Amino acid sequence: MSxxxxxxxxxxxxxxxxxxxxxMLLAGLVLTIETALGAWIIALxxxxxxxxxxxxxxxxxxxxxxxxxxFFRNMPLLVQLFLWFFVLPELLPHAxxxxxxxxxxxxxxxxxxxxxxxxxxxxxEQLRAGIGSLPRGQKLAATALGLTTAQSYRYVLLPIxxxxxxxxxxxxxxNTIKNTSxxxxxxxxxxxxxxxxxxxxxxxxxxAFTAAxxxxxxxxxxxxxxxxxxxxxxxxxxxxxxx
Amino acid sequence: xxxxxxxxxxxxxxxxxxxxxxxxxxxTLKNIKETGTITLGFRDxxxxxxxxxxxxxxxxxxxxxxYRIVDAVKKELKLDKLDxxxxxxxxxxxxxxxxxxxxxxxCGSTTNNAxxxxxxxxxxxxxxxxxxxxxxxxxxxxxxxxxxxxxxxSTAGTTNIKQLxxxxxxxxxxxxxxxxxxxxxxxxxxxTDRAVAFVMDDILLASLVAxxxxxxxxxxxxxxxxxxxxxxxxxxxxxxxxxxxVDGATAALYQSGDGQKLYDKWFMQKIPPKGLNLNTPIAxxxxxxxxHPSDSPDPASYKAM
Amino acid sequence: xxxxxxxxxxxxSLSYLFFDGMTFTLMLTGLSAGGGLVFGTLIALMRLSSFRxxxxxxxxxxxxxxxxxxxxxxxWFYFLVPYIGQxxxxxxxxxxxxxxxxxxxxxxxxxxxxxSEIMRAGIQSISKGQPAAAQALGLTYGQTMRYVVxxxxxxxxxxxxxxxxxxxxxxxxxxxxxxxxDFLGAASKVAERxxxxxxxxxxxxxxxxxxxxxxSFGVRRLQARIAFVH
Numbered sequence: 001m002s003x004x005x006x007x008x009x010x011x012x013x014x015x016x017x018x019x020x021x022x023x024m025l026l027a028g029l030v031l032t033i034e035t036a037l038g039a040w041i042i043a044l045x046x047x048x049x050x051x052x053x054x055x056x057x058x059x060x061x062x063x064x065x066x067x068x069x070x071f072f073r074n075m076p077l078l079v080q081l082f083l084w085f086f087v088l089p090e091l092l093p094h095a096x097x098x099x100x101x102x103x104x105x106x107x108x109x110x111x112x113x114x115x116x117x118x119x120x121x122x123x124x125e126q127l128r129a130g131i132g133s134l135p136r137g138q139k140l141a142a143t144a145l146g147l148t149t150a151q152s153y154r155y156v157l158l159p160i161x162x163x164x165x166x167x168x169x170x171x172x173x174x175n176t177i178k179n180t181s182x183x184x185x186x187x188x189x190x191x192x193x194x195x196x197x198x199x200x201x202x203x204x205x206x207x208a209f210t211a212a213x214x215x216x217x218x219x220x221x222x223x224x225x226x227x228x229x230x231x232x233x234x235x236x237x238x239x240x241x242x243x
Numbered sequence: 244x245x246x247x248x249x250x251x252x253x254x255x256x257x258x259x260x261x262x263x264x265x266x267x268x269x270x271t272l273k274n275i276k277e278t279g280t281i282t283l284g285f286r287d288x289x290x291x292x293x294x295x296x297x298x299x300x301x302x303x304x305x306x307x308x309x310y311r312i313v314d315a316v317k318k319e320l321k322l323d324k325l326d327x328x329x330x331x332x333x334x335x336x337x338x339x340x341x342x343x344x345x346x347x348x349x350c351g352s353t354t355n356n357a358x359x360x361x362x363x364x365x366x367x368x369x370x371x372x373x374x375x376x377x378x379x380x381x382x383x384x385x386x387x388x389x390x391x392x393x394x395x396x397s398t399a400g401t402t403n404i405k406q407l408x409x410x411x412x413x414x415x416x417x418x419x420x421x422x423x424x425x426x427x428x429x430x431x432x433x434x435t436d437r438a439v440a441f442v443m444d445d446i447l448l449a450s451l452v453a454x455x456x457x458x459x460x461x462x463x464x465x466x467x468x469x470x471x472x473x474x475x476x477x478x479x480x481x482x483x484x485x486x487x488x489v490d491g492a493t494a495a496l497y498q499s500g501d502g503q504k505l506y507d508k509w510f511m512q513k514i515p516p517k518g519l520n521l522n523t524p525i526a527x528x529x530x531x532x533x534x535h536p537s538d539s540p541d542p543a544s545y546k547a548m
Numbered sequence: 549x550x551x552x553x554x555x556x557x558x559x560x561s562l563s564y565l566f567f568d569g570m571t572f573t574l575m576l577t578g579l580s581a582g583g584g585l586v587f588g589t590l591i592a593l594m595r596l597s598s599f600r601x602x603x604x605x606x607x608x609x610x611x612x613x614x615x616x617x618x619x620x621x622x623x624w625f626y627f628l629v630p631y632i633g634q635x636x637x638x639x640x641x642x643x644x645x646x647x648x649x650x651x652x653x654x655x656x657x658x659x660x661x662x663x664s665e666i667m668r669a670g671i672q673s674i675s676k677g678q679p680a681a682a683q684a685l686g687l688t689y690g691q692t693m694r695y696v697v698x699x700x701x702x703x704x705x706x707x708x709x710x711x712x713x714x715x716x717x718x719x720x721x722x723x724x725x726x727x728x729x730d731f732l733g734a735a736s737k738v739a740e741r742x743x744x745x746x747x748x749x750x751x752x753x754x755x756x757x758x759x760x761x762x763x764s765f766g767v768r769r770l771q772a773r774i775a776f777v778h
Contacts, residue, residue: 074760076718181617200400220615343630427740
């Protein structure tokens with residue numbers, strides 16, 4: 001077996017001139033976190049809208065929600081990223097397409113939006129389940145009190161529903177972080193991408209990927225702990241969610 | 244009784260002889276003899292060294308050299324049948340796949356340099372080429388400094404992307420470097436205006452331009468990122484027996500007239516799939532190297548003489 | 549603009565796309581789902597067993613795999629499998645594995661973690677009376693699992709298992725990162741060679757969409773039928 005171990009590789013300078021290999025990996029980590037946060041915000045925004053749409057009594061709203069979910073759910077994330085990155089600029093009028101292609105950090109924005117929309121479907125489904133698990137009396141009581149649909153959602157249903165789905169949302173956020181790695185196919189050099197670059201320049205395959213693995217595990221732990229703290233601080237005493 | 248003794252002695256002799264033979268074979272040669280197969284790594288789009296033709300079969304200058312090596316291995320191991328398996332590789336997977344045993348020989352356009360020789364070994368050089376870039380004539384990029392602040396693409400895992408990264412830092416160009424999976428993808432990025440330039444070995448650039456939809460729209464820079472560097476077929480390190488056979492095969496090929504003939508087949512005549520003719524006469528440095536085969540990673544050692 | 553598109557490139561490459569690409573994808577999906585299910589059930593049983601050490605090991609494995617992006621796991625196994633083979637078979641050289649074998653190992657190991665969680669939920673949802681009755685009848689642990697608990701758990705979780713398989717089908721497209729030729733990889737190769745990105749990627753999207761839609765529809769109908777029987 002001719003593999004040469006070299007754990008000191010992390011402190012050796014990287015050819016990109018920006019520091020050591022460890023700096024390269026950390027830069028990738030920062031990019032992963034930024035992309036994941038951006039994508040999560042988009043996922044929450046769109047997912048909430050679609051989740052609510054699917055629980056409304058209006059047929060058209062339900063339909064739109066259903067189509068949205070089916071569209072994004074039946075295509076692999078990788079294919080979706082390719083569509084946004086390669087196909088969309090070609091379908092637009094030439095000037096717009098050119099502008100899109102030359103935007104600095106195009107892979108970052110594309111990955112953020114692509115992953116965000118992909119995960120929004122999961123958020124929508126969780127929210128739909130969350131709202132569906134509320135006692136029917138809640139909505140009826142809100143209407144009886146004279147609240148409009150919008151008000152009943154905003155003040156009665158959604159606050160409880162979101163608290164109920166905090167645990168599944170945590171795992172969806174973790175999934176978002178993992179899914180940002182698909183961005184390396186369109187040129188986003190985030191943590192996994194930097195580990196790959198490190199492997200290509202230094203030939204130290206296992207050291208590079210072990211470091212990436214450790215960093216992902218750390219991120220996981222931080223997110224789980226943070227979400228648990230958030231859950232506890234938002235809990236309403238007396239409900240199942242408030243222990 | 245005497246018959247039994249004769250049979251016994253013969254069997255013992257055969258066993259010893261067999262064992263002695265087995266002990267002599269090590270490393271890759273042993274593996275090849277035991278499995279009866281040799282695996283060659285090929286490239287997708289390194290025209291004309293190793294690329295896919297219309298039927299998705301790998302062909303090319305380096306592929307032909309590899310097949311000669313396979314013949315030599317077959318003769319050396321005295322095998323009746325040697326199964327040749329083909330495994331696709333890219334610039335970024337070729338070294339790990341060689342190291343982990345997936346392929347025995349990498350037949351493509353891999354630059355031989357001192358840094359890589361820490362991980363793998365190379366046989367006698369089969370080409371010399373320098374790093375340049377291709378861009379659309381309309382982009383008016385004439386020198387490396389014109390790349391300032393622009394998106395530039397190169398293939399991941401190559402010496403070219405490394406040279407580009409270093410030049411970017413050294414000359415403070417502030418260019419955005421986009422890594423592509425393979426040469427075809429990188430060239431496509433220039434074609435579709437995602438990148439203004441593609442940095443790669445000039446022979447590969449010339450082939451891609453010649454085979455593109457509108458060759459006249461592109462220009463290859465005169466500026467180079469490096470001196471002409473040698474290409475070599477890769478094999479595993481620390482395997483002297485195998486290297487001897489491979490070196491012997493390539494030296495024999497280059498020194499005989501066949502080396503020049505093979506060169507002309509791929510560089511001076513029409514090549515599949517579109518019948519392009521690259522029309523690149525053999526460089527004097529390479530001609531000299533064919534006469535005196537060398538596996539040196541040092542560009543300065545290749546002189547025209 | 550649509551007039552510029554050359555949809556003929558799809559027709560010309562159909563056989564390559566489907567015979568090389570789609571067969572790879574489908575075989576990988578099928579075999580990984582099968583292998584992952586077997587392995588995953590084993591892991592689930594380990595976690596539920598009374599041996600704490602086994603449970604711990606299984607738990608760590610599942611948590612580790614589930615915290616990592618699939619892309620990273622693909623890279624790990626792509627480079628690692630030959631060395632594992634060398635260690636397992638004790639040979640002097642890393643074992644030669646092809647792209648398919650490497651992907652198969654990757655996806656089996658990856659999906660096993662997810663299938664194990666599904667099967668664990670399934671096993672735990674079986675009422676305690678079942679294994680108790682089996683024990684009363686004199687069946688060993690192995691027989692209880694094989695004839696009483698697992699068949700029921702499997703049947704209950706079938707819709708979830710099938711949904712996870714559809715997810716697996718979509719995830720196989722990620723072998724793209726190591727340049728392995730699955731359906732998307734094949735479409736991509738044609739796209740790059742002929743410069744027809746739009747046509748090929750749209751086509752690939754449509755094919756994935758149609759297959760996943762039909763499969764989801766099938767699972768929903770299956771779910772309805774199982775629910776009715778209960």
